[in-house]
Amino acid sequence: MSPEGQLTESTWEHVQQAPPDPIIGVTDAWRADPDPRKLNLGVGAYRTEEGKPYVLKAVREAEQQILADPAMNKEYLPISGNPEFNRLARTLALGPSSPAILQNRVATVQALSGTGALRVGAEFLSTHLPSAFPRIVYLPSPTWGNHKSIFAKAGFQVREYRYFCAATRGLDFAGMVADLKAAPPGSVLLLHACAHNPTGVDPSPEQWKQLLKVTTEGQLIPFFDMAYQGFASGDLDADAASVRLFVDAGLELVLGQSFAKNMGLYGERAGALSVVCKSKEVATRVESQLKLVIRPMYSNPPMHGAAIAARVMGDPKLNALWKEELRGMADRIKLMRQVLYDQLVARNVPGDWSFVLKQIGMFSFTGMTRPQCELLVSKWHVHLTLDGRISMAGLSATTAPYLAEAIADVMKSA
Numbered sequence: 001m002s003p004e005g006q007l008t009e010s011t012w013e014h015v016q017q018a019p020p021d022p023i024i025g026v027t028d029a030w031r032a033d034p035d036p037r038k039l040n041l042g043v044g045a046y047r048t049e050e051g052k053p054y055v056l057k058a059v060r061e062a063e064q065q066i067l068a069d070p071a072m073n074k075e076y077l078p079i080s081g082n083p084e085f086n087r088l089a090r091t092l093a094l095g096p097s098s099p100a101i102l103q104n105r106v107a108t109v110q111a112l113s114g115t116g117a118l119r120v121g122a123e124f125l126s127t128h129l130p131s132a133f134p135r136i137v138y139l140p141s142p143t144w145g146n147h148k149s150i151f152a153k154a155g156f157q158v159r160e161y162r163y164f165c166a167a168t169r170g171l172d173f174a175g176m177v178a179d180l181k182a183a184p185p186g187s188v189l190l191l192h193a194c195a196h197n198p199t200g201v202d203p204s205p206e207q208w209k210q211l212l213k214v215t216t217e218g219q220l221i222p223f224f225d226m227a228y229q230g231f232a233s234g235d236l237d238a239d240a241a242s243v244r245l246f247v248d249a250g251l252e253l254v255l256g257q258s259f260a261k262n263m264g265l266y267g268e269r270a271g272a273l274s275v276v277c278k279s280k281e282v283a284t285r286v287e288s289q290l291k292l293v294i295r296p297m298y299s300n301p302p303m304h305g306a307a308i309a310a311r312v313m314g315d316p317k318l319n320a321l322w323k324e325e326l327r328g329m330a331d332r333i334k335l336m337r338q339v340l341y342d343q344l345v346a347r348n349v350p351g352d353w354s355f356v357l358k359q360i361g362m363f364s365f366t367g368m369t370r371p372q373c374e375l376l377v378s379k380w381h382v383h384l385t386l387d388g389r390i391s392m393a394g395l396s397a398t399t400a401p402y403l404a405e406a407i408a409d410v411m412k413s414a
């Protein structure tokens with residue numbers, strides 16, 4: 001203390017510099033890179049063929065309608081968010097003829113995009129799972145980097161199940177099933193509904209059926225993370241098949257939805273958390289408890305993104321336009337897979353690269369080693385996460401040959 005009673009040192013002098021976020025840090029490094037050839041293949045955000053962010057026409061049109069609407073105001077939303085958005089979001093995920101929807105037994109709250117849905121869902125489970133159930137969550141190995149921290153913050157013990165097979169660059173289904181069979185009953189099982197991040201590898205429809213059986217027999221609590229509905233196949237219904245399979249079989253489950261990718265609403269933080277329950281009465285009580293989770297966290301969610309998404313989902317014309325644009329985005333990503341594959345083959349890059357074509361959604365998990373990835377960054381200015389994941393959405397027909405050239409080089413030298 002100084003004579004004036006002031007602290008001479010900062011109260012936070014002992015605070016250590018935290019490491020950069022492995023994904024957001026890639027964009028920071030890309031921004032700081034002065035090389036004109038630089039590529040950002042780290043962040044999972046769609047880019048146009050010109051490498052620019054894309055605001056969907058349906059979103060622009062919905063926004064204009066909202067601005068012109070004299071009934072629009074800036075009052076607080078309810079704790080659970082925009083009710084119309086919630087209704088449309090759960091219907092989009094489960095389908096209008098879902099037994100759970102028809103029987104009004106889904107509790108839905110608006111969430112701060114997919115991350116917020118996971119965080120509120122994890123907190124709810126940690127508080128309200130029966131006391132005899134363990135607080136254990138099973139995550140695929142590998143998974144989206146944030147899953148571990150989200151569930152750990154909510155008090156869960158985090159365990160992994162085998163998912164990716166490095167040799168085939170496909171699914172280690174036998175390993176997955178064996179690990180899930182060994183999980184204590186009542187454990188939470190996190191499943192990526194489609195377009196698994198980071199691997200781009202999804203179970204087949206037949207494998208999903210077997211996973212349903214393993215989940216039911218093992219009395220696991222499914223938590224579906226659906227951040228990419230529509231991005232895998234271009235079709236919203238097809239991409240929701242896994243969740244619908246489980247709901248239609250009568251299971252109770254938790255579902256997180258994000259409109260960041262499929263509506264390009266990244267920064268608007270529009271998402272939803274649904275808890276599918278056995279009865280309407282339980283769903284009503286669950287919703288009341290979800291509100292108790294939300295209130296001390298952030299009181300109530302932001303209105304703009306949810307208002308846009310509700311219009312885009314609810315207005316038939318905007319809905320049709322959205323679906324067209326969504327298919328366009330998914331198709332462009334698929335085309336980039338083909339272009340990259342062709343370029344790699346044309347350069348005789350060693351190994352079987354057909355997994356680039358087989359993997360689904362925004363990412364390709366290349367199996368490149370950390371030193372190879374580091375060389376891609378330092379020598380070629382190709383910015384990516386060091387686990388070898390590349391965002392196909394960040395590629396274009398002009399940049400794909402450059403990437404293939406870079407990969408060919410690092411495969412030889414690192």
Ligand SMILES: Cc1ncc(COP(=O)(O)O)c(C=O)c1O
Nearest residue numbers: 044113114115144197227258260
């Ligand atoms: C698997 C997965 N879940 C959830 C999210 C959360 O995204 P957001 O919070 O932006 O909706 C992401 C984003 O990359 C993701 O890949």
